[in-house]
Amino acid sequence: MKIKTGRGTIGIMVLFAIYSISMVTSLPGLAISPILGDLETVFQKASNLHLQMLESLPSFIIVPFILIAGRLSLRLNKKKLLIAGLIIFFICSIIYPFVHRLNLLLVVSAFLGIGAGMVIPFSTGLIADYFTGARRTRQLGIASAINNLTLVLATLLSGFLAGINWHYSFLVYCFSGISLFFAFFLDNTPPYVQSTSLPSASDSHSGFKWPIKLMLLYYFITFLALTVPFNLSLYMQNLHIGNAEKSGTLISIFFLAVTLPGFDINRVISWFKGYTNVISLAAISLGLVLFAFKSGILLLTLGVILIGLGYGIMQPIIYDKTANGVPTADATYALSLVMVMNYISIITYPFILSWLSLDSAYFPFILCMILGAAFTVFAFFRLNSKTLGMKQIQENNNVK
Template sequence: MEEKRYSRMLMPSILSVSLLTIMAPTAISPALAAIREAFPQISATQAKLVLTLPTLIMMPLGLYSARLTARIDKKKLLLVGMTLFLVFGVAGGFVNDFRLLLLMRVLFGIGLGIMTPLSTSLIFDFAPDPGRRSKLLGIQGASNQLGGLVFMSLSGVLANISWRYSFLCYAFVIVSIVLTTFFLPSIPPLQPKESAAGSGKQRLDKKLFILAFFAMMIFACYFVINTDLALFMDVEGIGDAEECGYALSLMRIPAILAGVMLAWIMRKLKDWTMSFASVIMAAGYLIIAASHSYGILMVGCLIVGLGGGFALPPISLFLPRIVTPRQRTLGVAIIMSVAQLGQFISPLYTDLFVNSADPESSRMRFVVSAITTIVIGLMILAFARTLPKKPIAEN
């Protein structure tokens, strides 16, 4: 597809969806402590389900969404997902029963699961040039972080009034619905390619699933800050929900800068980009773990944000070296769905290494994340050496 044939608002329309997707499940993180107080019968782990349950739902829905694109116009599918996002995202603030709140988060996750793979696959559809694609994926990463900045700031302020108001930040999707309706062209289902006689369906390379595992672990480590920072600050007496919201918001600023710089960084570091990012992210987590004041904690958050901005977008850029062009939508769905699972397993993973009864448990979770991030960064470097240098062409 030639991007120049379409409105200049095409890419802003696609990127507006990216504002909503990655950070949406954890946008209400600053309200987590207040939600637990509103439902005193639940444990800290149960409270975190409000953040992590949508990501569990996103995994199968993302895969199903990719398959639906073979039968349904991508634009229509995206609008359905955004409608579910709006209705059930905002509805979470109107319930009085914790089980009903979790149900709203499940239905919200369905909408988010439809939206997430489409937000990335549309860039592959409208930006066939690899250089342009790298730049746009970097900007998409910046858009993801900008969404976190907007959502976390707004959510923190609203949570200080009432935890219910924090769910109103999901109403921002109305802007994306309007942009998508007027500026995103219809994308009819791709007709299946005629196969040669005697040939079957082309199988996905197993390396795609290895890449998906790495994406899941990077996301699991990155989202520790979303699931644990509010509780950490509350236990240590470092700040309240509003200050947590500011910390989680401001860390998006270096992440946005990292996304803008990503294409240049990748030209310089190439396959070393992920290892470079993992060291930065780990350093930030170690600073948070050692912090006893809001200022030091903020420094750690900013460094984690910078590392995350460099680490998250390049995952998708490995795809053309693993799958054919026709497999990319499904490949994106697999990567994004499994990566989102990382948000769900994040607290469960740190629980494997940390005893919750230990007074230092809240600090040790950040140490575990730092060590894991470095290990995964080195494994991705070794994995990249096994891939071809150029994108795989269609057979």
Template sequence: MNKNLLKMAIFSISILTIMAGAAISPALGEISQSFPDASETTIKLLLTLPSVMIIPFIFVASYLTSRFSKKNILLVGMVIYIIGGVGGGLVSSIEMMLVCRAILGIGVGCMLPISTSLVPDFFDGEERTKTMGQVMASTNLGGVILFTASGFLASQSWRVVFSVYSLAVVSIILVYLFLPKVNPVKRSPDAVRLRLPGSVYVYGLGALMVVLVMFSIQSNIALYMVEKEIGDARYAGLIAATSTAAGFVAGLVIAQVKRLLQSYLVAAILFGVATGFGIISLAHDPLLMGVGVGICGFGLGIILPGIMDQVSRQVAPSQIVHAMAIVTSMIFVGQFLSPIILDGIGVLFGNITIEFTYQFLTIGILLTAVTFFILSLRQHILGPKQTIVPKNIDKKQQA
């Protein structure tokens, strides 16, 4: 097994999952103009509706891994992905476009829990942490290219943007050629009765909150630029690419950042993200907005792979797919709830502008950062508590 080629296959799958909903975000302004009768919330559903379908099919795919090989499930999921993704640009009504987005979500749901479990399947120890960071870095590098391309394609025609989903053909080839076909793992009765530790659900809730906040960039940035009259789809694509470019850098330096900040990691990252949203809310030109988005993207590039890495270390090998399914489903719950909750907050406070949304997030994240800083400082003074890390009790079964 060539691990470099295996990594290429894993990286390609991860790129597909990150671009699933957000690839068309630079075109939302143009789509909104093409369907003037559609509400702003309906337009945003084009980004978030896939999340609704992703969530149940994550657990369907997780169950199927005990009956079929992960490779076969991935291949089927990618075919569905192409049908739903490319199909969105071929339909003539907003309703049919939403149907295609739902189909896209089914495909992603079949891929996601498997894609996040492949690194723990084939890599251990420090190599696992390093590969997790590389996956995030490569995903964001691909996102830079895709978001930039999407912005330029949207400036020509919003329909052309949907063609980026055809890149799944490349992933199908890589997975077919280089991903080993591992037989489904049959769980023993003891493994079935083994419950997931509560920390998995805590990490899942954390991932939900992180994505709920961060997805406000993908769902709002194109509309925000129209609102402030500071750019078109090309600029929106470049700014979205700034976020993923910063995430790429974060994926490369995540180990060094964790060593540097230690127990203050979460507080420091949240301070940075609050600063980023503050800059976005004050920006009146694309350059400054790009700086703010980039800072936020760096924070996301540190937090999410860190959560995934910790979850993989909390459970036994036979539980990894199920644990990843739970955390990943929470990520997409966050995506779906993001426009609903943030728009609802605007209605509650009597200010429905996107600028107010970013101001609200700035204050909320800053207060959260202060809370984490106080907790970290208290821990530093009193000393860390001893914790018991669950052992991978069924390694023999995996072997």
């Protein structure tokens, strides 16, 4: 079976390989979440900082290695880089269940971050290498959906395995073995990618420009969306809206809402056309408004759905615009610059709120509601001014 790419065709196994990479990009740190309470009992002498590092350390390590892998992809064989990262990831997933000392768990977590950082740029970079046009947009949407859907399923599986034995929770990382198997079916060199020189941020002759605006946009919308998973549980507890089970259900609904638009992102774009980003930002802002007014459980459910849908629409569109803005050979590097903003946002979010002295679970929703609404208005008027400008140019050309 052959899959059309807009440039030619690829085999179904190559497509499965690309999809499988998206399965593992959100896994690092995931296995720790359901077992933090158990680890406090297992490692009674450990400080809270050491326990929290098990969850956050992979993200800190991932950031530099995403950039390193993206940059190396400009000169080295992408398939070999990907396989090397997956091997490190998979070896860590096998070692984890047999480790009983906290310090060794931290060491394994660091290596897991290295492996994940080497893999993540290729989850979108390979799509940019193989696909073009509307087919690339569609595949980026599907990859984003697979990423988020795996996050939901793996969270449930991790919690189930933790109920048997806390060591088994780490087995969710073994999904990387599936990715490693399919990675060998990739072409050694994608047929449509030509070699290029290594660019730098200040190298005007290379033709490569850092996608600064898209990087900042991705950081911003991720910051807004993180308000739900970071604060929802405490928000509901403080307002006596529901228990931990209900907040967990709402967070799962949020990630499912993020997942859905990716499966048919081209249809979504055809509905909203040039206003897609503005409408998505408005959905995120409206969802935050429902939290700001301390709504009941039904309106909060609608709120997390709106925030999830808005973020789920913008994510693949940002990836697509990034890939469109650079030559094919530079796409993986450009996408790595954009994707790293997701992890930087995750790392900096709690520090920014702490710096603003927003210890309450309620005020982050107020803050992000104001930021989201202001940026939505700005994006709307900026889009309209561009549209009017284009119409004026066309009218002047017609007069001439």
